[in-house]
Amino acid sequence: MREMTLQTIAEEFGVSSATVSNALSGKGRVSADLARRIRARAAEIGYAPSPPARALRTGRTGVIGLVLADLSNPLFPRYARAVDAAAEAAGYGVLIADSHGDVGAQTAALQRLVRRGADGIVVVPRRGTRVLELEVPLAVIDAPSTPGNTICADHRGGGAALAARLLALGHRSLVLVGANRDSNVQRERIGGMAAALAAAGAQARTIWLEDAPAPDFPALAREGATAFLATSDLHALTVLTALQRAGLAVPAQASVAGFDDLAFSAAVSPALTTMAQDVDAVARGALAALSARIAGRAAPPEAAVAMTLIERESTGPAPATPGNL
Amino acid sequence: MREMTLQTIAEEFGVSSATVSNALSGKGRVSADLARRIRARAAEIGYAPSPPARALRTGRTGVIGLVLADLSNPLFPRYARAVDAAAEAAGYGVLIADSHGDVGAQTAALQRLVRRGADGIVVVPRRGTRVLELEVPLAVIDAPSTPGNTICADHRGGGAALAARLLALGHRSLVLVGANRDSNVQRERIGGMAAALAAAGAQARTIWLEDAPAPDFPALAREGATAFLATSDLHALTVLTALQRAGLAVPAQASVAGFDDLAFSAAVSPALTTMAQDVDAVARGALAALSARIAGRAAPPEAAVAMTLIERESTGPAPATPGNL
């Protein structure tokens, strides 16, 4: 099958390729009738413009880059899908560049994308990292406390809402579990929970897993903690299984909750209560901001997308006699 | 900062842009001295070729597509990373196209990539799906029983090896847990396990989760099953937590194992024993085959990459008195 170009169609109609271009783009002045016939013919033979030729001419590739810097981010597939969908809707292709490991690799990934001609880049940066300025428009998805952040879930608000729900269930002695202090996202989630708990006069103790590889969660429960709130379902799962293995009943003796509604969260027993982020909305917001910047328009202001509580089986009323097992 | 092109450098040296191109590529015939000076100058000013211009001229974009059709595939991030790394090593960029849902969407994703000019495509197809022939080279990562498969992990061999290990631990009554019958990968894993078990005269019962949403695993254990082998760590986790919640000790009273070494597998308690695939090796193989096809060379024959048993805490010797709880 012969490759179709504007020239091919132009010859069929005995006109110039410029006229075909005009007819197809609708920009130029072409007689309505001719334009319609040209469009019909183009659709019929499945004409598609050559991306490289167009890119060469216009200086834009129609491709954006996506950098998910933190491999440990279990939302990877959902962000990839969401960004891809939003990009597709805006007429962009999505080039990925996985950045293994450290900040240097993240920077290298960004530069690779620039070299490949990305018109703009969406970055979910590695925790604790600042994305350096580049010659291409950027949209950063991280946390409000991150400099240069473009859009993200409302981690602090989500933390506060989760804490509020546990408070309503009667919990007064809780353990907050984070993994990495240098993650703005985790710090904000913890901060939101701690603030809400403190305001209600409840006891809260925070544990960072990077400090103590294997905290003794069952012991904490025996000492009176009735709820464990982790910054990720991954860590909530760690707590849940540790408690169960020690013979504690969840949620009868202790409640457990996490964040992000990961793939396994509904599949475990008891199913995990979790604070979910609207990945699609965040991705759409990032793409809107990026498109605006690429087009030279002013980007919308920084935004935070509300999180949603998904209440399942792992949370329940605080036991009447905490610690009394 | 002015954009650098071959022409820029050519003018500095008073030669034509073709000469600079020849000097840089090493292909053409340029005096050794001039070539060296040109290369030095290019490096100095950070010259990088324009991908669209090169693509327009050569007809190749230097970009391959990646389709991870099954969102539920928890290996998504690892495949994305591995394919990206292998592609980068081969000088390719990676365009993703996420295909939501059904086979039609998978086909649409492939066609989008073709329209964007992908030189070739790596596909991890949706389960139970045949990838249609396309005008671009393809590399399919699925299972040997899938028509057109290019490379994959040795699912059957992995299944057999996992079963052999449980057999060695003394287990004689096992439950095999799969999710979807239409997945070639799952069927081969189950098949490998079942064959090894049958050959040893052990009892094996297979449960497909799509048949019964919530099988009563604790009851199965009480009836004498001493080991649960799932086709994915995700389902192994479901079994593990169900058992624990019912007060059964793992692995003292029942062993549990899965496949793929997912993110949470080492984090739960007891840590999951799992049969892992070498994602990097598979990705490299896929890229080698794809590169060959793109270059018009004969692709290497279909290959299966050995899987590796990661023995952790969730498996142990069969209890002396199974079912006697």
Add this chain to the structure above:
DNA sequence: CTGTTAGCGCCTTCAT
């Protein structure tokens, strides 16, 4: 051996 000419497919003036 050393180098240059021609043109990939598209879009944007500027003439007609």
Add this chain to the structure above:
DNA sequence: ATGAAGGCGCTAACAG
């Protein structure tokens, strides 16, 4: 309302 011309940056095919 349409066409001719030019050139984006690069490299395969030609001259010198």
